[in-house]
Amino acid sequence: MTRPRPPPFARRPSLVRSAVAVSELVGNLLLLSVTVVAASGFTLLILTLPPPSTTATAIVSPYVLPTATDRLVIEHRGGPSVPLRELQVTLDVGGVVTSAIVGDRLAAGDPKWSVVSAGGTAKTANDRYVLGDQVRYTDAAIRGQAVTLSVSNREANVAYLNPVQIQSADSTSPILTTARTVTATLVEVTFNERLRVIDANDFRVAGVAPTAARLLGNGSKAELTVSSLASSTPTVTSIASPAGTRDLAENLLQGSLSAVASDALATSRIVANVIYPSFQDRNDLVHIGLNVVNPTSSARQIQSVQFSVAPTLGGGGGDKFFRGTLTNGAGSDLSCTWSGGGTDTVTCTPASPVTLPALGVRQVVMRFTTSDQNADAQTVLTGTVTLTTPSATITSNSINVRHENTNNDVLFVRLLPEASQAGNELGSPPAVGGGAPKDFYFEWEQITAVEGPLHTTFTIPAGWTALSVPTGAGQGAIQAMSISIAQPTPTQPGKVVVSQESGDRDFFFRVTPPAGAAVYTLPVEMIGHRTSNPFEAISNQFAFGVQVT
Amino acid sequence: MRSDQGVSSVVGAILVLAGLMTFFAVYNAKWVPVRVENAENQQSLAVRQGISDWASTAEDYAGRGLTERPFTRSLPVGSSSQLPSSRPATTGRVTLATTPTLTVFRDAVQVAQTSGGIAVDALFQRFPGQTLRYQVGGLTLVQGGDAWTDLRSMLAAERASQGQLAVTITALSLTGGPASQGGAAAVQLVGTLKAATSSTESAGTVRLLIDGIAGPAWKAALNRHLGASGLTGDELADCSAPSSNHYCFDTDTTDADTVDVYLRNVAAGWTLTRGTVQVALQA
Numbered sequence: 118m119t120r121p122r123p124p125p126f127a128r129r130p131s132l133v134r135s136a137v138a139v140s141e142l143v144g145n146l147l148l149l150s151v152t153v154v155a156a157s158g159f160t161l162l163i164l165t166l167p168p169p170s171t172t173a174t175a176i177v178s179p180y181v182l183p184t185a186t187d188r189l190v191i192e193h194r195g196g197p198s199v200p201l202r203e204l205q206v207t208l209d210v211g212g213v214v215t216s217a218i219v220g221d222r223l224a225a226g227d228p229k230w231s232v233v234s235a236g237g238t239a240k241t242a243n244d245r246y247v248l249g250d251q252v253r254y255t256d257a258a259i260r261g262q263a264v265t266l267s268v269s270n271r272e273a274n275v276a277y278l279n280p281v282q283i284q285s286a287d288s289t290s291p292i293l294t295t296a297r298t299v300t301a302t303l304v305e306v307t308f309n310e311r312l313r314v315i316d317a318n319d320f321r322v323a324g325v326a327p328t329a330a331r332l333l334g335n336g337s338k339a340e341l342t343v344s345s346l347a348s349s350t351p352t353v354t355s356i357a358s359p360a361g362t363r364d365l366a367e368n369l370l371q372g373s374l375s376a377v378a379s380d381a382l383a384t385s386r387i388v389a390n391v392i393y394p395s396f397q398d399r400n401d402l403v404h405i406g407l408n409v410v411n412p413t414s415s416a417r418q419i420q421s422v423q424f425s426v427a428p429t430l431g432g433g434g435g436d437k438f439f440r441g442t443l444t445n446g447a448g449s450d451l452s453c454t455w456s457g458g459g460t461d462t463v464t465c466t467p468a469s470p471v472t473l474p475a476l477g478v479r480q481v482v483m484r485f486t487t488s489d490q491n492a493d494a495q496t497v498l499t500g501t502v503t504l505t506t507p508s509a510t511i512t513s514n515s516i517n518v519r520h521e522n523t524n525n526d527v528l529f530v531r532l533l534p535e536a537s538q539a540g541n542e543l544g545s546p547p548a549v550g551g552g553a554p555k556d557f558y559f560e561w562e563q564i565t566a567v568e569g570p571l572h573t574t575f576t577i578p579a580g581w582t583a584l585s586v587p588t589g590a591g592q593g594a595i596q597a598m599s600i601s602i603a604q605p606t607p608t609q610p611g612k613v614v615v616s617q618e619s620g621d622r623d624f625f626f627r628v629t630p631p632a633g634a635a636v637y638t639l640p641v642e643m644i645g646h647r648t649s650n651p652f653e654a655i656s657n658q659f660a661f662g663v664q665v666t
Numbered sequence: 667m668r669s670d671q672g673v674s675s676v677v678g679a680i681l682v683l684a685g686l687m688t689f690f691a692v693y694n695a696k697w698v699p700v701r702v703e704n705a706e707n708q709q710s711l712a713v714r715q716g717i718s719d720w721a722s723t724a725e726d727y728a729g730r731g732l733t734e735r736p737f738t739r740s741l742p743v744g745s746s747s748q749l750p751s752s753r754p755a756t757t758g759r760v761t762l763a764t765t766p767t768l769t770v771f772r773d774a775v776q777v778a779q780t781s782g783g784i785a786v787d788a789l790f791q792r793f794p795g796q797t798l799r800y801q802v803g804g805l806t807l808v809q810g811g812d813a814w815t816d817l818r819s820m821l822a823a824e825r826a827s828q829g830q831l832a833v834t835i836t837a838l839s840l841t842g843g844p845a846s847q848g849g850a851a852a853v854q855l856v857g858t859l860k861a862a863t864s865s866t867e868s869a870g871t872v873r874l875l876i877d878g879i880a881g882p883a884w885k886a887a888l889n890r891h892l893g894a895s896g897l898t899g900d901e902l903a904d905c906s907a908p909s910s911n912h913y914c915f916d917t918d919t920t921d922a923d924t925v926d927v928y929l930r931n932v933a934a935g936w937t938l939t940r941g942t943v944q945v946a947l948q949a
Contacts, residue, residue, distance in 0.1 A: 156684070164692055183894070192814070195796070195809070196707070198794070235814065248807065248814050311896075331829050334824050335896060336896050632864055632935070632937045633937065
């Protein structure tokens with residue numbers, strides 16, 4: 118059955134009276150409701166969307182100074198200020214967690230909490246935490262405990278400092294680990310951790326209580342002062358029950374520990390400088406210089422000097438030493454002579470001991486005449502120096518003394534430092550001031566019987582700077598030399614390598630030693646090939662002590 | 667106009683526009699400030715890092731004596747607004763000055779004097795306005811009337827043998843001022859070490875007189891710096907008075923813009939490095 122269609126332009130039936138109108142009205146109301154709800158929800162969503170979290174927070178830095186180990190400082194180092202009433206600090210001290218609003222603690226008069234400005238003015242609860250301010254938490258209970266800290270703004274819900282460990286737990290006693298003699302009256306001791314305070318009565322040096330004890334550097338070292346040392350290697354002990362030596366956590370020094378002091382005085386060392394090593398025949402004169410380097414701050418005495426030759430290597434059946442004298446580096450006779458040979462060792466005790474200055478270099482030179490030709494190609498000598506106060510014996514490395522029984526196949530070398538461009542040969546370079554460029558002059562001669570180039574390498578100690586070989590005045594000889602330079606670094610030595618044909622040479626290099634009194638060693642090695650046997654490389658090794666004042 | 671469809675389109679459009687306006691209003695009120703503040707904070711950190719790097723290079727060159735080698739750092743002192751990224755519109759200025767002055771004495775003998783400083787002013791919309799000052803080796807941050815100082819490598823001191831102190835001081839002069847450069851862009855800070863010397867000095871009391879700085883912040887920095895080495899200090903009207911402490915602030919001369927500190931019983935061989943850095947500012 119078909120429903121009749123309404124006539125065109127006929128008036129629509131009233132909604133009120135139509136069943137269709139009811140459904141349209143309900144539908145419109147529903148749609149309106151849905152729209153309102155959706156719009157409201159959308160608006161509510163936007164309004165409640167959290168803004169991006171701010172990264173523009175205050176920069177805070179916590180620390181505990183070794184001079185106040187019971188105080189934790191939280192310093193404001195830039196960024197927005199914060200009301201102290203909103204500044205929340207959460208502390209974990211040995212597992213005990215404390216959370217505090219700094220302003221509230223100030224208002225409550227909690228003695229553990231305080232806030233001071235950079236100028237030292239105390240702040241109150243209603244102030245703001247601004248640049249330079251220090252929040253201080255003072256409590257002896259933090260000593261030795263693991264301390265973890267976080268800082269935040271409780272109102273803004275912003276973390277300024279996520280949980281960070283300020284210090285580790287430390288309940289163990291500090292331990293005496295090593296010792297060494299520095300001077301005749303000072304012993305330096307080392308501990309396994311930093312100390313806050315030290316007491317001389319807690320120690321014994323060779324059984325005697327030191328007269329004083331002082332912490333050095335960051336507190337992990339100390340020096341003990343004694344009236345005198347009978348030995349340069351005394352035993353340092355902590356007493357059974359130390360009472361005054363404590364680490365940063367207030368733990369007392371562990372008692373009844375001992376360490377035998379190493380002999381820093383004996384680390385004075387001999388650098389063998391073979392001045393005129395080559396000889397060929399009977400009655401040739403040999404000079405052997407020993408540079409005795411003293412890197413310590415204590416002057417000492419050279420009591421005796423001894424030279425020995427290895428029986429299996431030297432001699433060749435002839436006498437080794439004959440008509441010898443001993444002089445100091447300035448050429449003064451030390452009134453110590455000997456004659457006759459046949460022995461493997463000669464010892465010279467000067468009538469007056471030679472002073473070895475603190476942080477200095479002293480040279481002694483032995484001159485002796487060979488008593489016979491030597492069938493061997495090389496004699497190995499060692500030099501031994503005996504020092505006093507406290508006593509010590511130092512032996513050099515091997516000194517190679519080349520000698521041949523035929524002519525014209527020897528690499529003659531005579532290498533010496535000079536005082537200046539004008540000459541004045543020296544056993545070692547003159548003392549120089551550190552921290553400024555210095556010129557080091559060298560001369561070598563009697564370079565004969567060399568096949569091909571001769572290479573001389575000067576090694577510059579690590580830590581020296583600005584190495585160069587200037588041209589111009591005083592450097593005429595470098596026209597006949599090939600020079601290359603490797604700059605020293607703070608940890609690696611540098612080099613100046615000079616290559617040349619036969620002939621005498623002199624030159625200087627310029628370099629800046631570090632500031633501060635010290636002594637250094639300048640090793641020099643000269644390598645060439647003999648005319649008689651171009652395939653055999655021979656070398657002469659030298660070393661010079663350099664005193665930096 | 668009598669169409670129901672027309673009515674619903676208009677209503678829908680109005681609703682959409684209302685929603686967008688609500689969104690942008692909320693975005694502008696809640697998100698933009700945070701984004702601007704974050705961006706300004708990043709800019710602040712970049713400026714601080716830039717001048718710190720520049721200072722490190724200057725100090726390194728002075729220590730190694732590397733003269734006549736220009737070094738440059740770009741300082742983003744300002745920026746232009748770029749909506750909708752909410753990048754802030756900030757301005758800043760770099761200024762060279764002939765102050766402050768650092769004078770170093772050994773006992774009563776003046777052994778060095780340096781002067782000059784760089785100030786970087788950064789003006790922000792949301793983040794606190796800041797001034798960074800690199801002066802006589804120290805870096806000071808100023809916000810309003812508050813300041814905090816980092817001594818950097820200007821001074822090193824530690825306990826040495828015989829109860830003495832081992833001390834190293836690096837004193838840099840900054841020349842080229844007065845000059846200024848700035849705006850809403852970066853400024854190139856160009857430095858050239860013109861001279862550097864390093865010397866070892868004899869024993870005695872070393873006095874540092876620094877004039878024209880944020881006194882309380884420098885004093886706090888010295889206390890923090892020396893305290894970290896286990897050194898203790900005091901404040902006296904007469905710092906020559908006997909004391910078991912390692913350093914002393916002269917209360918007569920230490921004030922809001924001056925610090926006068928004495929390092930007692932300094933061992934021979936303490937090191938003093940002096941350098942003169944010529945500074946140029948470029949846009």
